[in-house]
Amino acid sequence: MAVTSESPSTSAGHAHEGTYAGGLLSWITTVDHKRIGVMYGVSAFFFFLVGGLEALLIRLQLGSAENTLIDPDLYNQLFTMHGTTMVFLAIMPLSAAFFNFIVPLQIGARDVAFPRLNAFSFWVFFLGALFMNASFLFGGAPDAGWFGYANLTSTQYSPGMRVDFWVIGLLVLGVSSIAAALNFIVTIINLRCEGMTLMRMPLFTWMTLITSFLLVMAFPAITVGLVLLMFDRMFGTLFFNPMAGGDVLLWQHLFWIFGHPEVYILLLPGLGIVSEVIPVFSRKPLFGYAFVVYSGILIAFLGFGVWAHHMFAVGLGPVANTVFSAATMLIAIPTGVKIFNWIATLWGGSLRLRTPLYFALGFIAMFIIGGLSGVMHASAPTDLQQTDTYFIVAHIHYVLFGGVMFALFAGMYYWIPKVTGRMMSERLGKAHFWMMIISFNLTFFPQHFLGLHGMPRRTFTYESGLGFEAMNLMSTVGAMLLGASMLIFIWNVLATLKKGAPAGNDPWEASTLEWSIASPPPHYNFRVLPAVGGRDPLWAEDLTEAVPGDDPSTPEPHMPGPSYFPFATAVGILVLAGGGLTLTLPVVFVGVALILFGIYGWAFQPLEH
């Protein structure tokens, strides 16, 4: 380990544990991107566990044929909330945690461009997530699937408030995502330190920028879809009513115009993390930097032109199916380019097989499988057999769990020393990795065969005699072990917080700017804003010229003061959502009043207190 315990800046590192000091109120009013990042991370991980628990219940029910442990009503709530939670409340905010904590550090900035907007984004996300899950307490959670296909979501087929919770909850979360994405677009465009041209930006920052663009472009489509659905449910419009000429497929189009870019919103941050971890632990720069960047842009761009591959079975006709099949296959090319460049980065390196690299390599290995099964249903005719079966369940988990979650864990092992100032246990980390990758494959690999052998997804039970029992049992056992592997991680984090070895500035001998300052970083990040002369500033020959560092002789910069207006505005949105849910005008007015109060206070409160 390369703990630079002798270097003078380490002592400075200890001094900065004040970054997280303060009571609850200081967290509610904070505008510090690092604290907001930590809040994103902790709450997203909490919802990850909630979604995981839902998955475990699903697997328990499917452990044996004709099981009666969970009735269909609860089962449908569980799989709907599992999908919704993992996508919107776990993976996206976990990525946001990294955006928040890491991106300003990587570009050599003191904060994001709009610190209070950032706090607002977090609180809207957090309150929206609570709102969505509160449905469990008020007559049941949403139960029409995370994709909410019309017209099953109409009041006729889904009476009650369940689907309303889903519609309004997603609208609220959309506000959070768009606000955060706009913030990061401006941050990355404008707050880069001197010398950091676009083509010198770290890959993770690049992928954050692309993801942010995807967010601002994709979310409006689902927003419109959700508004149509809300109007249908609350005001009796006819948008998705086939009796009145409404087209239920329009929902599918709007949903997937959002939904496919959403897949890349989930994936690209992971690709960015892996592109950071692999070079650092291979001891050589990323191979084909420009190609990795451009392939990311290309994936994002193509992501808007393939949505109907989720709809091959609806009968769009041969022309549409040909076009969308071909476009979907095209995406395999830039994806392949990324994988080849990572392998080329490893090639000729000196691989330090530490936990972050384990997870990054696990990511590549699993992501290849997910990519290949993806090509199988990019082909419209084969998809006719695979869509809506467990084959797709296997595919999406190889991409989103074997892919994204492995990458996010790589990121957590890689950056938690920066966040906490302490090293995580390698022994526990590797135990976590092996248990996770083995149980992951045990859970999801058999599901490919379940699907091909005719098991549809979203079914709460299956008949005995169809040959599904053994593989389902394997999958269930795997899922339980997968759940248990998370306990190792939690244990590791808690132990790290309690007695982890000091990390120093740069425990991994990494190349990017976040490692040039103390761990955890002081609240102002950089005493003197750095300047870089290349892509890997900390690996540059002449360090002093590249990074001024944390010169204690300069005064501490002033940072924006705390503000409760973002929180107040977010609460206003929550109240408005509650008013909309119950259609009570007074509550709506209170919500709007709170929002206006928050925005005006916000606009006229000076940033510095």
Place this chain on the structure above:
Amino acid sequence: MTQTHQHADHAHPSNRTYILVAAILGVITAVEVGVFYLEALEPVLVPILLVLSAAKFTMVVGFFMHLKFDSKLYRVLFVGPLIVAIAVMMAMFLLYGVFRA
């Protein structure tokens, strides 16, 4: 380093230009409505209206919103999503046969 770039948008058009642009916009609107009422133009109504409306769109964005004179970056921020939006709209119109007679 930033100060030097701050006012790159010095080349503001004059008020006279703005009024001229507004006048042209008004005229185009009048032409649009005229075209709408001319039955002889019925077969080519759609392309004519789309072109005229695109012209108005471009003029407002280019002159009133200064996109013609401002930093290239703003153009990227606006035109990128605009192209995606138009492409998605066109794809949907084709799928639904919107412009089929």
Place this chain on the structure above:
Amino acid sequence: MSQTDAAAMEMHSATGLPNRKVLMWAFIGSECMLFGSLIIVYMVYRGKSLVGPYPSDLLNIPFITVTTFVLLMSSLMMVLALSAVQRGDMKWGKIWLFMTALLGMVFLGGQVYEFSHFVHEGLTLKTNLFGGSFFLLTGTHGAHVAVGVLWLLSLVFMAQRGKLTQANAETVEIAGLYWHFVDVVWIVLFTLIYLLV
């Protein structure tokens, strides 16, 4: 946000472009997709209503041409306001800003009249697909205009109290970008809804 932001944080801008203006342009990009999706809904449902009233029964082209013209002229007022503020001519800046808001309100008034006329003729959200998609699309645009009017009036108010000066030209410029974009959206809607019946 206040002027002190940048100074307080020593936030330099790598591109030399103001943060808020970059934010507004990125937001406008996002709005393109929002209105694009709404237009998709309107166009896909064009001619799919099973019962009347149909667009050709209701749409009043001469009337809407007038309000369209009003909105176009409000954009002219907006650029004049900005150029006055940039010159430091706060008197005319205030007047033009107020005129912009006023024309915006005239447009909104026209929309209120149009909506109530349609409702009177039997077209509501629930009547048919045309009703739903028309009110949603033009209503969303109208809501944007309303937000813009509130914004502009706030600026007039600030200027009245001397809190808006030449130094805040950027604030006016950003409000202007929003306002022009709302106008641009109407240019498209006018053609698609009213002329391509």
Place this chain on the structure above:
Amino acid sequence: MALLVVATFALGACGGPFPQSALDPASDFAWKLQDLFEGIFFWAVVVFVLVEGALIIAIVRFRERPGGPEPKATHGNTLLEIAWTLAPAIVLVLIAIPTIKTIWDVDRPARGESLVVEAVGHQWWWEFRYPDLGIVTANELHIPVGQQIDVRLTSADVIHSFWFPRLGGKRDVIPGHENQIWFTADSAGLYLGQCAEFCGLSHALMKMELVAESPADFEAWVERQLADAVVTDSVSFAEGTQAFMRGGCIACHAIRGTVAQGVIGPDLTHVGSRRRIAGGILDNTPENMERWIRDSRGIKPGSLMIVPELDDETMSLIVEYLQNLK
């Protein structure tokens, strides 16, 4: 090669047999998809072995060794980039050609003579009509082997998906749209199917069966189905008819040749002849039928079937009556 692939799958998979497996095609449609899938699967295996192999070699070969040299900082190689852009592109072209060929082969209206069947999806059962033969039945489709079947798909409520894995791919059943799927079964047998699009509470319990039989057997089946409900002189039959009417069953169910003409539930004219009841989830035995009538919502949550409290005698009369409707 087909055998090789199937063998791989059999080894990889446990359990079985798999009576609902898409990997066991029994129609022209299903074979087209299977052939295409096998080709793609072959390339997937090749790519998998090459790329994962390269990854493993890289990991093993370039592990950090004590005293090893600092790695050379290579930044990229344009020639390599072009190569590994082209290589997958070529593989994709090899996949895309048969894909597009198959799309144009299966995503078109049926050509030539076919037996038209109308399938209507309901929450959670299937209604089948043979418009040219005048037959209406539920959950159990009979077709002659070797004859092209043209299924017209519509929905009475929400979106469902029509899927007999051994006979071909899915086609969604969408309210407000008519969809089409066609295939020719190549061997006689019982095929299992199931709704594949999530359609609400009891989506998992929306099953169906297809009996492919020789043309002669099919003709015989048609004959029996065309006949009205069997009428006998036995007292219990008359009583059963009365009980059926009394029980309120006629509000939703039709029995041709009687006053029962309900259209909400499945046509019961020949319910006694079906292999299964309740949307294909229960074997058709008197015990199951009684259980189903008594507790339809317990067996299939959300079921629309409402049955008043019936005394034991009425119940047994109704069950016997329905069982006799062969």
